[in-house]
Amino acid sequence: MTVTVKPVRRRKASFLDRLYLPAIAKGLSITFMRMFKPKVTMQFPEERWTVRDEYRGMPVLVSDDEGRPKCVACSLCEFVCPPKAIFIVPDELEAGNNVERGPAVFDLNMLRCIYCGLCEEACPEEAIFMSKNYLVWGAEREDMIFHKDKLYELGGVREEGVKKWKDK
Amino acid sequence: MADVKTVFINGVEYPFDAGQTVIQVAHENGLDVPHYCYHPGLSIAGNCRICMVEVEGDAKPQVSCKLECAPPPWVSEPLRIQTESELAKSARAGTMEMLLVNHPLDCPICDQAGECHLQDYSYQLGQGQASSSTAKTKLPKNVAFGEKIVYDAERCIKCTLCVRFCEEVTETNELNLGGRGDEEIVIMSSKGEFETDYSMNIIDICPVGALTSRDFRFKSRLWFMDFADSVCTGCARGCNVITGGRNGSMMRMEPRHNADVNQWWMCDQGRLDYRYVNTPTRIATPRIKTADGVWAAATVDDAILAAAAALKAAGGNVLVDGGCTLEEMHLAQQLAAALGGKATYAAATGEADGFLRVAEQGANAAGAELLGLARATKAGAAAVLVVERDANVPQALRDGADAVVVFATDADHVPASAQVVFPFGSSAERDGLFVNTDGRVQVAQRNPGIGPDNLTPPYELLEEILGELDAGYDWHGRDGIVAAIQAQPAFAKISLPAAQATAEVGATS
Numbered sequence: 311m312t313v314t315v316k317p318v319r320r321r322k323a324s325f326l327d328r329l330y331l332p333a334i335a336k337g338l339s340i341t342f343m344r345m346f347k348p349k350v351t352m353q354f355p356e357e358r359w360t361v362r363d364e365y366r367g368m369p370v371l372v373s374d375d376e377g378r379p380k381c382v383a384c385s386l387c388e389f390v391c392p393p394k395a396i397f398i399v400p401d402e403l404e405a406g407n408n409v410e411r412g413p414a415v416f417d418l419n420m421l422r423c424i425y426c427g428l429c430e431e432a433c434p435e436e437a438i439f440m441s442k443n444y445l446v447w448g449a450e451r452e453d454m455i456f457h458k459d460k461l462y463e464l465g466g467v468r469e470e471g472v473k474k475w476k477d478k
Numbered sequence: 479m480a481d482v483k484t485v486f487i488n489g490v491e492y493p494f495d496a497g498q499t500v501i502q503v504a505h506e507n508g509l510d511v512p513h514y515c516y517h518p519g520l521s522i523a524g525n526c527r528i529c530m531v532e533v534e535g536d537a538k539p540q541v542s543c544k545l546e547c548a549p550p551p552w553v554s555e556p557l558r559i560q561t562e563s564e565l566a567k568s569a570r571a572g573t574m575e576m577l578l579v580n581h582p583l584d585c586p587i588c589d590q591a592g593e594c595h596l597q598d599y600s601y602q603l604g605q606g607q608a609s610s611s612t613a614k615t616k617l618p619k620n621v622a623f624g625e626k627i628v629y630d631a632e633r634c635i636k637c638t639l640c641v642r643f644c645e646e647v648t649e650t651n652e653l654n655l656g657g658r659g660d661e662e663i664v665i666m667s668s669k670g671e672f673e674t675d676y677s678m679n680i681i682d683i684c685p686v687g688a689l690t691s692r693d694f695r696f697k698s699r700l701w702f703m704d705f706a707d708s709v710c711t712g713c714a715r716g717c718n719v720i721t722g723g724r725n726g727s728m729m730r731m732e733p734r735h736n737a738d739v740n741q742w743w744m745c746d747q748g749r750l751d752y753r754y755v756n757t758p759t760r761i762a763t764p765r766i767k768t769a770d771g772v773w774a775a776a777t778v779d780d781a782i783l784a785a786a787a788a789l790k791a792a793g794g795n796v797l798v799d800g801g802c803t804l805e806e807m808h809l810a811q812q813l814a815a816a817l818g819g820k821a822t823y824a825a826a827t828g829e830a831d832g833f834l835r836v837a838e839q840g841a842n843a844a845g846a847e848l849l850g851l852a853r854a855t856k857a858g859a860a861a862v863l864v865v866e867r868d869a870n871v872p873q874a875l876r877d878g879a880d881a882v883v884v885f886a887t888d889a890d891h892v893p894a895s896a897q898v899v900f901p902f903g904s905s906a907e908r909d910g911l912f913v914n915t916d917g918r919v920q921v922a923q924r925n926p927g928i929g930p931d932n933l934t935p936p937y938e939l940l941e942e943i944l945g946e947l948d949a950g951y952d953w954h955g956r957d958g959i960v961a962a963i964q965a966q967p968a969f970a971k972i973s974l975p976a977a978q979a980t981a982e983v984g985a986t987s
Contacts, residue, residue: 384586411587
């Protein structure tokens with residue numbers, strides 16, 4: 311295949327173009343005009359976005375109104391999680407708990423999480439929620455794997471929702 | 479009396495044997511009729527009412543598990559059954575709703591979830607909402623039935639399968655029903671412990687999550703696990719089993735139906751025997767002892783070369799575990815011949831229990847005898863040692879062998895004399911053929927979810943070592959090994975299943 315090259319005729323720079331001063335004056339005029347318009351830049355992280363109710367931030371675990379962890383380690387979130395960010399080891403809870411089963415290990419790998427919210431949707435106990443926290447960071451890889459205690463601390467207490475095991 | 483020999487189910491005519499009921503003929507012909515209290519190995523109770531079918535001409539549906547295919551003597555026409563008609567479906571949906579009135583629906587914490595008939599039929603027939611608004615009954619949960627079984631009375635549908643199992647199969651009568659109405663529960667005899675060693679079979683036959691295993695309790699959801707058809711190597715009976723594992727750990731073993739070997743059952747000892755697979759001292763990679771006497775991890779290729787070199791220097795006999803497959807035993811024989819020695823096998827002797835368990839503990843002892851391996855009764859020199867279980871090859875034999883090349887599952891079973899160690903696995907991790915105590919050839923399949931990653935099959939390792947010994951051995955692959963065994967005179971009357979055969983295949987001599 312032959313390649314045909316078509317030369318483009320360019321306009322020669324005029325005297326004013328070569329002087330550059332009109333272009334500088336035009337640029338500065340825009341800067342001065344902006345000085346008198348309202349600011350749009352947010353001073354992050356001192357200032358934060360207010361996110362909408364349906365915002366999907368980092369998943370967290372919640373406790374019921376009596377402070378009992380709601381997760382029963384059914385592992386449905388682990389099963390449904392597309393990037394396999396959740397790892398659960400179920401365990402038997404001591405007698406006297408309202409439910410027989412809970413997680414011994416609940417690890418959430420935030421390096422993997424894609425914030426899809428399927429874990430929240432799959433949870434039959436309403437124990438895992440997408441929080442509004444979009445600021446997830448860690449200095450090391452290990453910092454980005456959130457363990458059970460931290461997830462419950464971040465989730466706090468949620469009073470509404472399923473309380474299937476309340477009177478067991 | 480009219481001589482009717484067929485029955486119409488959903489418009490198709492099927493023959494039946496005398497005394498057969500509709501559900502049996504339906505299941506034989508691949509039709510799915512729901513059932514809870516029916517089990518082909520136990521008497522028919524007909525109490526769960528989920529197997530209701532329509533009999534054409536009758537106004538009321540009938541339970542197909544108790545309905546005989548032979549019509550009453552005054553009828554000369556075959557029965558015409560509809561299993562999927564509106565009447566049958568509505569009868570079953572009504573039964574389902576009644577069964578769920580007091581069921582706690584705690585599937586998220588129930589070990590049966592995923593293999594629960596109540597879940598399956600609820601999905602097929604159940605309604606999203608219950609008509610009953612009364613509170614569910616509160617019944618005992620987490621009741622210990624002996625040390626191995628957990629009973630949850632709220633999940634129980636009182637199908638009495640477990641009661642009938644203890645009456646009819648083990649004849650030990652530990653269980654019965656107690657209480658009335660919605661407070662009826664299964665109760666245990668005052669001894670509080672099963673007399674039989676077959677008690678855990680009631681966990682398998684329980685159609686719901688009322689009886690669960692203490693050992694498997696909350697270990698894993700079923701849908702995460704890998705399953706494979708295998709053979710129990712706890713004794714020479716070779717009960718057909720399904721192994722279940724996840725992420726390298728073996729989690730459970732369940733019996734698989736084989737009418738000629740174990741029917742539907744297996745003993746608790748064999749079922750719980752798998753735990754040696756998950757030992758923390760499991761060998762995962764080949765190891766070579768360095769000049770300083772320190773163990774170093776090695777690649778498979780390096781270990782094969784090192785093993786061949788060590789064997790060329792040492793020569794001698796081969797001692798294998800009685801739980802090795804036919805292929806491994808055959809190669810052990812070839813290896814012994816190449817080294818100028820003899821191959822022997824070692825196996826323990828236990829106690830027979832008169833039902834399934836036999837005294838011979840070497841799962842493939844019959845196969846070893848067919849191949850012509852002698853049984854090692856006392857310690858003797860052996861350059862190559864294959865140890866799967868401590869019981870079969872006890873310490874005296876291991877230390878007495880003075881072996882240089884060792885195939886072992888557990889690092890604690892490696893004798894001090896070893897120079898090269900290869901990882902070995904349980905029967906759940908190896909493909910192979912086993913000959914049981916009745917001379918029946920059975921196939922064990924590897925479960926990919928159990929054992930260390932990238933475990934090289936021992937028969938491949940043995941073939942590679944043989945190839946390195948310059949003894950004129952050609953690599954055959956598993957099909958070639960099976961063909962070589964088949965060509966031996968002792969196997970003239972036995973047809974070995976092909977290497978890729980499914981585990982259902984079996985042949986008797």
